[in-house]
Amino acid sequence: MIRPVLSRRHAIADDLRHQISAGHFKAGERLPSESQLAVHYAVSTATLRSALALLQGEGLVEKIHGSGNFVRRPLRKITYIGGGCPAATWTAFSAPLRMTARTTSIEAASHHTTLLNVPPRSALTEVLFTTHEDKKPHSLAHIYVPRDLAPATPRLPERIAVSLPDLRPPLCEVQERVSARLPTQEEATTLRISPSLAVLSVTRVSLDASGRVVEAALLVLPGDRADAVFTTRLATEERTPKP
Amino acid sequence: MIRPVLSRRHAIADDLRHQISAGHFKAGERLPSESQLAVHYAVSTATLRSALALLQGEGLVEKIHGSGNFVRRPLRKITYIGGGCPAATWTAFSAPLRMTARTTSIEAASHHTTLLNVPPRSALTEVLFTTHEDKKPHSLAHIYVPRDLAPATPRLPERIAVSLPDLRPPLCEVQERVSARLPTQEEATTLRISPSLAVLSVTRVSLDASGRVVEAALLVLPGDRADAVFTTRLATEERTPKP
DNA sequence: GAGTGGTCTAGACCACGAG
DNA sequence: TCGTGGTCTAGACCACTCA
Numbered sequence A, B: 001m002i003r004p005v006l007s008r009r010h011a012i013a014d015d016l017r018h019q020i021s022a023g024h025f026k027a028g029e030r031l032p033s034e035s036q037l038a039v040h041y042a043v044s045t046a047t048l049r050s051a052l053a054l055l056q057g058e059g060l061v062e063k064i065h066g067s068g069n070f071v072r073r074p075l076r077k078i079t080y081i082g083g084g085c086p087a088a089t090w091t092a093f094s095a096p097l098r099m100t101a102r103t104t105s106i107e108a109a110s111h112h113t114t115l116l117n118v119p120p121r122s123a124l125t126e127v128l129f130t131t132h133e134d135k136k137p138h139s140l141a142h143i144y145v146p147r148d149l150a151p152a153t154p155r156l157p158e159r160i161a162v163s164l165p166d167l168r169p170p171l172c173e174v175q176e177r178v179s180a181r182l183p184t185q186e187e188a189t190t191l192r193i194s195p196s197l198a199v200l201s202v203t204r205v206s207l208d209a210s211g212r213v214v215e216a217a218l219l220v221l222p223g224d225r226a227d228a229v230f231t232t233r234l235a236t237e238e239r240t241p242k243p
Numbered sequence C: 001g002a003g004t005g006g007t008c009t010a011g012a013c014c015a016c017g018a019g
Numbered sequence D: 001t002c003g004t005g006g007t008c009t010a011g012a013c014c015a016c017t018c019a
Helices: A009-023 A033-040 A047-057 A086-091 A110-116 A160-167 A187-193 B008-021 B034-041 B045-057 B087-093 B109-115 B160-167 B186-191
Strands: A062-063 A068-071 A079-081 A098-107 A121-135 A138-147 A170-183 A199-208 A215-220 A226-235 B062-064 B068-071 B078-079 B097-109 B123-133 B136-146 B171-181 B198-209 B213-222 B226-233
Touching: A009 A047, A033 A047, A047 A062, A079 A215, A110 A138, A110 A199, A110 B109, A138 A187, A138 B097, A170 A226, A170 B171, A187 A215, A187 B160, A199 A226, A199 B136, A199 B171, A215 A226, A226 B226, B008 B034, B008 B045, B034 B045, B045 B062, B078 B213, B109 B136, B109 B198, B109 B213, B136 B186, B186 B213, B198 B226, B213 B226
Parallel strands: A079 A226, B078 B226
Antiparallel strands: A062 A068, A098 A121, A121 A138, A138 A215, A170 A199, A170 B226, A199 A215, A226 B171, B062 B068, B097 B123, B123 B136, B136 B213, B171 B198, B198 B213
């Protein structure tokens, strides 16, 4: 843990971090412009921008092109609850979130066939979810369901993810694959996050008792505000159960 | 998905990406120096470096200070198996990995007390794991166990994570919290990854039947080669009605 | 010591956002 | 239109690696 000399940009980032946490710059407030800050710290704009890039990566500062750099509001924590309980999955989000859904009918492309284990070009229903808090995007979800399992209504209610379990055979197994990566450019703009802010990517595949894939979900959660939690209760039947 | 004009650095990154995937630059090979590439693409070194930064973030290129930029070998995939089966957790790693462990005795600091639910300054055993493939670091793990549950031997065998379950009361519940973030500077240097490559951070807490925390593990896995998989089998006899 | 990447400068011009 | 951030230049000097 050796930090013998601090590079300029780290020193500046540290100073801004402290000023933010000390309240000299308040949440939602605009920082001085990059050129002003560059003058203040007596560095070039390029150096100052690389310092701000560090704070962006930490999710402390949000850049808006043409407007300025803003201190982010304290983040409302999102917790994704794993383990295949669809009702609980989203209720863990802190309450006043808006959710929008857009439903389209598609034919299975190659990555769908491997994910859902369906023939190529078979009929799928795709639902694109976005959750918002105060008009700010919070998370993204692509959900794919075989067409015969999804209601035929062209516009599904927003509660599709919750209502679906009632319409199909009971789920038997849920597999969730979690990875960390940087967002694609599309995801970064949709979620309004920095391209250097890591996202949590969850690929969830749900199987019914016959082993058929009844739903595949691709979720993208910004890493600065989202965790995924998986709780496993282990069968203790091998040992003598307690009274 | 609008990409009307490609910025220079994106165009250069795309070109290098294609050259790498086409085999013009082979795995493990050194790229031309940054100044040579800058001349070749007729851009300044700063612009060229920002192009390389994109490839680093994708894990395609590894920079080594003083040596050059290297095409990464195709990555051996690491899969972290969740769900609290400690034996399976690490056997899922592809075979020929070396694992080193360093054991120390510490007193619980504030973040340990909340994690392990133990009194401040209580005795803990800390194990620092690193896994290697060909001398290259692969993953990091900090494991904390209450001292009275860990064998008193000052130097534990490497198999501590596997052997521990046999020595203590059977596990009852495992909670795993997964998040995505950029690595700390320390993690980046230890894992020899770019500071802009996202890591998967897993905090695993294991409880025994009495609810006592018998182990807390903090795992750090590079996002370009590691996934975490959680498989849940749902009890089909129980159709939980929704509130 | 030669060559590499790491940091930084002092500008320039372009693209976006709001009034 | 004007101020903002986005991109880029053509250098400079420092730190690291390796022969």
